[in-house]
Amino acid sequence: MSREELRGGLSLAAVFALRMLGLFLILPVFAIYAQHLPSGNDAALVGAALGGYGLTQACLQIAYGAASDRFGRKPVIVFGLLVFAIGSFVAALAGDIHGVIAGRVLQGAGAISAAVTALAADLTREQHLTKVMAMIGSSIGLVFAVSMVGGPLLYVAIGMPGIFSLTGVLALLAIFVVVRIVPLAPAVARQPAWQSFLEVLADRQLLRLNFGVFALHLMLTAMWVLLPVELLTTGSLPVAEHWKIYLPALFVSFAVMVPAIIAAERYARLKLVFNSAIVLLIAVPAGFAFFAHDVLGLACWLTAFFIAFNILEATQPSLIARIAPPHAKGAALGVYNTTQSLGLFLGGVVGGSLAKYAGAGAVWAGSALLAIVWLLLALTMRMPAARGRPAAA
Numbered sequence: 001m002s003r004e005e006l007r008g009g010l011s012l013a014a015v016f017a018l019r020m021l022g023l024f025l026i027l028p029v030f031a032i033y034a035q036h037l038p039s040g041n042d043a044a045l046v047g048a049a050l051g052g053y054g055l056t057q058a059c060l061q062i063a064y065g066a067a068s069d070r071f072g073r074k075p076v077i078v079f080g081l082l083v084f085a086i087g088s089f090v091a092a093l094a095g096d097i098h099g100v101i102a103g104r105v106l107q108g109a110g111a112i113s114a115a116v117t118a119l120a121a122d123l124t125r126e127q128h129l130t131k132v133m134a135m136i137g138s139s140i141g142l143v144f145a146v147s148m149v150g151g152p153l154l155y156v157a158i159g160m161p162g163i164f165s166l167t168g169v170l171a172l173l174a175i176f177v178v179v180r181i182v183p184l185a186p187a188v189a190r191q192p193a194w195q196s197f198l199e200v201l202a203d204r205q206l207l208r209l210n211f212g213v214f215a216l217h218l219m220l221t222a223m224w225v226l227l228p229v230e231l232l233t234t235g236s237l238p239v240a241e242h243w244k245i246y247l248p249a250l251f252v253s254f255a256v257m258v259p260a261i262i263a264a265e266r267y268a269r270l271k272l273v274f275n276s277a278i279v280l281l282i283a284v285p286a287g288f289a290f291f292a293h294d295v296l297g298l299a300c301w302l303t304a305f306f307i308a309f310n311i312l313e314a315t316q317p318s319l320i321a322r323i324a325p326p327h328a329k330g331a332a333l334g335v336y337n338t339t340q341s342l343g344l345f346l347g348g349v350v351g352g353s354l355a356k357y358a359g360a361g362a363v364w365a366g367s368a369l370l371a372i373v374w375l376l377l378a379l380t381m382r383m384p385a386a387r388g389r390p391a392a393a
Contacts, residue, residue, distance in 0.1 A: 005132070009135045011177055011181045016140060017139040023053065024146075025166070028224065028228055029160065030049065031046055031225060031226075031227075032155075034046045037096050037097045043355040045097045045101070047221075047347075047352015049348070052104040053108040053341075054108060054221070057111045060109060072185075074179070080109075084107050084110030088103065088167040092161040093161070111341065141314050149243045154166070200332045200335050219285075220309065221348045222367060225351040228242070230292070237295055249303040253309075278375045280305075280308040284304050285371070289364040351363050
């Protein structure tokens with residue numbers, strides 16, 4: 001990679017990380033905080049607050065991507081980060097659960113993921129695009145890990161309004177990175193947007209990945225409707241001590257994830273590693289439902305989830321970039337980020353509603369069923385070829 005490509009990849013990964021850190025920080029503690037808000041004991045409203053961000057993301061992701069084609073990547077990204085920051089401050093000032101939902105919806109209106117990944121594609125030569133996309137995907141996995149540990153500690157120190165305010169400040173810092181550090185994108189010849197989107201939507205391999213990121217983030221948000229309260233009640237662990245579960249789980253998951261991905265690429269076993277992570281996702285809801293009766297059980301199954309999540313979160317953006325045609329990468333990434341956001345939204349709404357009306361068991365059963373469907377689709381997927389090797393069936 002050239003110096004400019006490395007600078008572009010690292011700086012755009014930092015933009016993703018600064019934005020996603022604030023979003024992930026609320027996951028391990030929001031369900032507990034909501035209990036102290038008016039109407040915050042309603043699991044459906046808690047789920048709506050967690051997932052509301054994903055609704056506007058899903059609605060606007062493609063629009064932001066198209067706007068970046070017309071008006072330029074950087075202006076659209078800066079605008080989206082400003083909207084996201086305003087939403088963060090609205091949530092920080094909210095006095096009830098409905099105000100938080102409004103702030104989360106406004107946060108989601110800063111739907112810049114597709115524009116950022118399209119800019120990464122513009123700044124990177126084809127032979128290095130996989131590395132940059134993996135860099136961005138890994139940054140998301142890393143900030144997720146940091147958030148699981150830091151969220152409970154920050155909640156005790158500055159409260160949920162403080163976390164929302166910090167999220168807004170991080171978004172403003174990301175604007176500085178975009179304006180001052182990210183390189184300018186070269187002019188790229190593009191075909192009409194509708195042709196690219198039709199091509200992307202007709203690609204069965206890309207559709208499998210889009211379903212996968214939808215399922216993964218639906219399961220993620222649905223699980224965090226339940227898990228913080230489970231640690232508090234079943235695990236008898238105060239919020240300030242939740243990091244004692246998250247930190248070891250995250251260390252173990254990264255210790256497994258990094259060599260697994262390296263081995264998958266080196267020995268052309270990406271499909272085996274990818275599908276094994278989905279199998280682990282199937283086992284996790286069953287483990288939480290039937291075997292997590294104490295803090296040790298919760299810790300073990302949380303570790304299993306982190307292993308699967310980090311492997312899949314790091315590999316899927318890279319696969320999208322490798323499979324999509326060069327002229328349609330922006331469209332492919334726009335659709336991918338839209339389905340990811342839809343999963344975040346429905347995970348909160350469906351998870352909260354199932355928890356309220358059918359109990360926690362229904363959340364775990366629905367998550368396992370979704371992962372089974374994903375595995376059936378992934379088994380028939382063709383992995384992109386490594387250099388010098390045919391594509392894996």
